[in-house]
Amino acid sequence: MKIGRMATVAGAHVCAVEGDRVVDLALAAHAAGREWMAPLFHDLRLFLAAGDMARDAAAGLAASGPVVALDSVRLLAPIEAGSKILAHVVNYFDHGAEGKLTPPEQPFFFTKLPGTAVAPGDPIGGHDFSRKMDYEAELAVVIGREGRDIAEADAYDHVAGYTVCNDVSYRELQANEAAPTLTGRYGQNWIQGKSLDRSCPLGPAIALARDIPRPYPLRITCRVNGETRQDASTEQMIFKIPALVAHISRAMTLRPGDVIATGTPAGCGVADGRYLRPGDVVECEIEKVGSLRNTVLAAVRS
DSSP, X not given: OEEEEEEETTEEEEEXXXXXXXXXXXXXXXXXXXXXXXXXXXXXHHHHHTHHHHHHHHHHHHHHSOEXXXXXXXXXXXXXXXXXXXXXXXXXXXXXXXXXXXXXXXXXXXXXXGGGEEOTTSOEEEOTTOSOEEOOEEEEEXXXXXXXXXXXXXXXXXXXXXXXEEOOEEHHHHTTTTSTHHHHHHOOOHHHHHOSTTOEEEEEEEEEGGGXXXXXXXXXXXXXXXXXXXXXXXXXXXXXXXXXXXXXXTTSOBOTTOEXXXXXXXXXXXXXXXXXXXXXXEEEEETTTEEEEEEEEEEOOO
């Protein structure tokens, strides 16, 4: 069983996803006469914070609740408004080499802002001032238990599960190509290079950590218009998840629903100049976690 967020006439609900079947857990709670439990399934953060009790209840409701076909519902990105998206820079040696970047000596993060989240199947935002829009398939960690200054040995106790992230990047903005001296003085432009609107597809659902006790090795791939561009294993990460959680939680509280994107392997457009164009279909897939499919939209204007 995986956990997702689905659109309903009553707002977003937490749902159980099994193969091509979906159960609206809030609706199932009412149908089972457990109305008191329904609020847990109105906010993903509440559900995750409730821990094993909520997961066990979800499994029971998924087995007995009203089932609908996956293709009849709209899954939303598995993140609530206000949750953090924290992303690691180079975490695979080959990706560092293709981007002419030296891997960091210790974990190093940037953030993707709330307006970046994109639901499964929804379009990725193209922007007319960027011609170097890139894809980055990544394993994303979803936090389930609040913590700060978390020890590596305790890191997995704070992980609810995993989802797929496409850390879309705008390379000429990231590299300050219009004003290259800025990089030497201030570093790369992580905000505009990484956080333009609609630049972080997430989903399709959360594979629970209880079903994936050790997320290595998992095959991670990215296809553009059916052509495989990235094909690697999470075993190749330079810094594994315990190190990432411990480092980013220093004096920073991680809360249920926060997301940590763990870096991308080699094969991105930055390697050979084959960047994304309007109409391209991008599929990021991680073994046991899921497949995330999005199409690139032409320039977005407000």
